Amino acid sequence: MSTTASPPLGRRLDTRAAAAGRNYLNESTSLRSWLLTTDHKRIAWLYLASITFFFFIGSLAALLIRLELITPAGDLVDSDTYNKLFSLHGIIMVWFFLVPSIPTTLGNFLLPLMIGARDVAFPRLNLLSWYIYTLGGLFTLTATLAGGVDTGWTFYTPYSSMFSNTAVVMAATGVFVVGFSSILTGLNFMVTVHKLRAPGLTWFRLPIMVWTLYATSLIMVLATPVLSISLLLIVLERVFGIGIFDPALGGDPLLFQHLFWFYSHPAVYIMILPGMGVVSEIIPCFARRPLFGYRAVALASLGIALFGFLVWGHHMFVSGQSLYAGAVFSLFSFLVAVPSAIKVFNWTATLYQGRIHLTGPMLYALSFVGLFTLGGLTGLFLATLALDVHLHDTYFVTAHFHYIMVGGMVTAYFGGLQFWWPKMTGRMYSEIWAVIAAITLFIGFNLTFFPQYLLGIAGMPRRYHSYPEAFQLLHVASSAGAVLLAVGYLLPAIYLPASLRWGRRVDNPWGALGLEWTAADTPPIKHNFHQTPVVTGPPYGYRNDAEPA
Amino acid sequence: MSPQAGVTIQTQFETAAQQREADQLGMWLFLATEALLFGGIFAGYLGYRVLHPETFAAAAAHMKVGLGTLNTAVLLTSSLTVALAHHLVQQGRRRATLVLLGATIALGCAFLAIKALEYTLEFREGLMPLPGLEFRYDGPPPGQMFFNLYYTMTGLHALHLTVAVVMMAVIFVLVWRWRTPDRQARQVEMAGLYWHFVDIVWLFVYPALYLV
Numbered sequence: 001m002s003t004t005a006s007p008p009l010g011r012r013l014d015t016r017a018a019a020a021g022r023n024y025l026n027e028s029t030s031l032r033s034w035l036l037t038t039d040h041k042r043i044a045w046l047y048l049a050s051i052t053f054f055f056f057i058g059s060l061a062a063l064l065i066r067l068e069l070i071t072p073a074g075d076l077v078d079s080d081t082y083n084k085l086f087s088l089h090g091i092i093m094v095w096f097f098l099v100p101s102i103p104t105t106l107g108n109f110l111l112p113l114m115i116g117a118r119d120v121a122f123p124r125l126n127l128l129s130w131y132i133y134t135l136g137g138l139f140t141l142t143a144t145l146a147g148g149v150d151t152g153w154t155f156y157t158p159y160s161s162m163f164s165n166t167a168v169v170m171a172a173t174g175v176f177v178v179g180f181s182s183i184l185t186g187l188n189f190m191v192t193v194h195k196l197r198a199p200g201l202t203w204f205r206l207p208i209m210v211w212t213l214y215a216t217s218l219i220m221v222l223a224t225p226v227l228s229i230s231l232l233l234i235v236l237e238r239v240f241g242i243g244i245f246d247p248a249l250g251g252d253p254l255l256f257q258h259l260f261w262f263y264s265h266p267a268v269y270i271m272i273l274p275g276m277g278v279v280s281e282i283i284p285c286f287a288r289r290p291l292f293g294y295r296a297v298a299l300a301s302l303g304i305a306l307f308g309f310l311v312w313g314h315h316m317f318v319s320g321q322s323l324y325a326g327a328v329f330s331l332f333s334f335l336v337a338v339p340s341a342i343k344v345f346n347w348t349a350t351l352y353q354g355r356i357h358l359t360g361p362m363l364y365a366l367s368f369v370g371l372f373t374l375g376g377l378t379g380l381f382l383a384t385l386a387l388d389v390h391l392h393d394t395y396f397v398t399a400h401f402h403y404i405m406v407g408g409m410v411t412a413y414f415g416g417l418q419f420w421w422p423k424m425t426g427r428m429y430s431e432i433w434a435v436i437a438a439i440t441l442f443i444g445f446n447l448t449f450f451p452q453y454l455l456g457i458a459g460m461p462r463r464y465h466s467y468p469e470a471f472q473l474l475h476v477a478s479s480a481g482a483v484l485l486a487v488g489y490l491l492p493a494i495y496l497p498a499s500l501r502w503g504r505r506v507d508n509p510w511g512a513l514g515l516e517w518t519a520a521d522t523p524p525i526k527h528n529f530h531q532t533p534v535v536t537g538p539p540y541g542y543r544n545d546a547e548p549a
Numbered sequence: 550m551s552p553q554a555g556v557t558i559q560t561q562f563e564t565a566a567q568q569r570e571a572d573q574l575g576m577w578l579f580l581a582t583e584a585l586l587f588g589g590i591f592a593g594y595l596g597y598r599v600l601h602p603e604t605f606a607a608a609a610a611h612m613k614v615g616l617g618t619l620n621t622a623v624l625l626t627s628s629l630t631v632a633l634a635h636h637l638v639q640q641g642r643r644r645a646t647l648v649l650l651g652a653t654i655a656l657g658c659a660f661l662a663i664k665a666l667e668y669t670l671e672f673r674e675g676l677m678p679l680p681g682l683e684f685r686y687d688g689p690p691p692g693q694m695f696f697n698l699y700y701t702m703t704g705l706h707a708l709h710l711t712v713a714v715v716m717m718a719v720i721f722v723l724v725w726r727w728r729t730p731d732r733q734a735r736q737v738e739m740a741g742l743y744w745h746f747v748d749i750v751w752l753f754v755y756p757a758l759y760l761v
């Protein structure tokens with residue numbers, strides 16, 4: 001955040017890190033000091049460990065799904081088990097991995113550092129959020145051990161409330177509980193951004209990462225409670241027979257879909273906005289140019305968060321909502337794509353005439369842009385009323401949201417983790433391996449999910465464990481891709497931890513310019529800064545001319 | 550923690566004002582969350598009411614309007630006592646604050662007691678559609694939907710009020726001890742905001758269910 005020339009890429013500033021000695025990692029090491037910590041940087045690690053665990057479980061379910069789908073016959077698992085597998089996969093990936101992924105790990109770590117604060121506004125609440133998350137996770141694991149749940153991640157009534165014989169109450173409770181963790185994190189972040197910015201750090205000097213975390217938090221605070229009440233109503237209906245969605249009593253199962261998507265459409269933006277924030281930091285750094293159209297990108301984040309509340313009905317085009325409602329929701333869905341498109345244009349424009357360094361994190365960021373664009377564009381196909389009649393509940397939808405949530409968000413998460421890894425640990429990981437992992441991921445991802453677009457167009461419905469033989473080739477390709485994708489995810493799980501032992505000590509290996517890089521030690525000290533930084537200029541002061549020799 | 554003019558400021562804040570504003574904003578955001586929680590079920594209620602206007606009106610005729618109105622009065626009074634308590638605690642008047650907090654807690658308990666009485670009467674009349682209980686309402690089925698919504702909405706509200714009462718009781722003890730008056734003032738203010746919110750929710754529940 002200065003106007004001086006960017007330090008050259010790859011400069012090794014070992015001095016400060018070595019001289020400082022003490023940092024947030026080594027100032028106390030007991031288990032207790034970790035489990036009772038209120039330091040946002042340590043809480044980030046607690047989350048990192050937990051969500052990695054759930055990512056692993058969710059991936060195992062996915063792997064079984066892909067194994068089953070290699071052959072047209074339903075031979076590996078029966079249909080009931082298959083239903084439980086994709087439900088488990090969806091529930092865990094959405095609420096226990098993706099929703100918390102970037103906000104609670106990188107967000108927790110970076111937000112105070114990026115705004116020049118000593119911690120978040122409510123540090124103890126921050127720790128409480130993690131415990132609530134853990135409690136919710138325990139409920140969900142219990143539901144899994146108690147035989148699982150087969151409603152899909154969407155818990156549609158009346159199946160979930162009246163017919164399913166599986167552990168719906170337990171699973172819904174888990175999601176209900178983890179919702180409060182989201183709410184509290186969102187609340188904490190919003191207050192932090194409003195009240196704890198360093199002197200001189202005006203709103204339009206904030207890095208985009210902060211803008212997107214803010215927009216994400218807004219959705220968490222305003223949308224999650226509606227999910228809570230919908231799940232509560234399901235639980236009431238199952239436990240006490242108080243049927244709010246029961247058609248026999250004049251209830252309308254569609255009400256549940258309205259409530260659920262009123263949360264869940266905005267929530268899909270919870271699962272993409274932070275990724276947009278991450279790439280908005282990475283791209284300028286490795287293009288050595290200021291982010292193009294900074295204000296537009298910043299405001300587009302808020303635009304997405306707000307307009308995202310107006311389009312939920314596009315999930316119900318064929319559920320019997322009125323045609324007028326459908327038309328309006330279709331129109332709004334087209335409009336909501338505009339701010340996302342603005343962002344894509346601006347990232348691309350940032351690259352133009354930049355000095356592009358294809359580092360590991362940059363490859364992840366570029367993958368994000370490509371995959372997100374494809375996912376977003378196919379969203380427009382789905383938002384087209386007539387087309388959706390054909391595509392609804394097919395693999396096309398599956399491919400659409402995986403391009404965004406996995407191709408986009410998970411890729412950004414991995415990219416961000418590696419971009420800030422040196423900051424979090426003071427160590428540099430193996431860049432060659434990062435490049436290999438990023439490329440593997442990109443190829444593996446497309447091989448897995450592109451065939452699913454084709455399957456969907458050809459009419460393959462989602463959520464079936466057997467299918468006509470004509471679809472086999474594409475399913476086999478998809479399963480093969482999944483293996484490659486898994487390799488792409490496993491590699492960082494090896495070389496990142498390895499760097500803790502063998503990685504060289506670094507300070508700011510990228511010559512990056514955020515406050516977190518320029519004003520804090522690496523790794524940062526307990527309350528982040530030796531003295532509160534004063535900000536005098538806009539972010540992204542990168543310059544082309546300060547290049548490595 | 551560093552003291553500044555008698556106020557404890559936590560490490561992450563620079564000034565007492567900043568800390569207070571953060572607390573306030575946090576509470577307001579929390580209330581926004583709560584508002585949407587109730588908003589979800591209200592939206593459901595409104596939708597169904599539009600679908601089944603006559604049946605709902607017929608079922609609502611079984612509500613104890615007198616007790617509901619009495620309860621509304623009780624809660625409105627408690628909002629007044631909370632507001633006064635906040636006013637007094639800022640002036641450092643401990644005893645008067647205690648009296649008003651005590652009154653607030655008493656009024657909150659009174660509301661819950663009246664609510665419990667209502668539930669008991671409804672139980673006797675066979676208007677509780679719970680498994681194992683005999684449901685003796687003879688109108689068309691959406692009438693039962695009305696009762697389902699009634700128990701869900703009032704139950705959720707009563708749960709919130711219970712939390713608010715417990716919170717007030719804790720703060721009563723803290724004001725009793727009077728260790729850090731400036732903090733107690735903030736605590737009364739925050740708990741007061743929550744209390745008002747719970748009251749306001751009732752001001753929506755009451756006309757929706759009792760006065761249809």
Ligand code: HEM
Pocket residue numbers: 154268269271272314315333334336337340375376377378379380382383384388391392393397400401404405
């Ligand atoms: C560019 C803006 C977007 C548009 C216009 C759009 C449009 C749609 C439409 C119309 C559907 C319903 C398809 C159907 O069920 O027939 C859908 C499904 C879905 N979208 Fe998007 N989408 C957009 C962005 C996103 C983003 C950013 C995400 C996630 C981060 C996302 C995640 C999902 C998910 C998870 C589903 C399927 C839910 C389910 O039924 O299980 N979408 N999208």
Ligand SMILES: [Cu+2]
Pocket residue numbers: 264265268311312314315
């Ligand atoms: Cu949507």
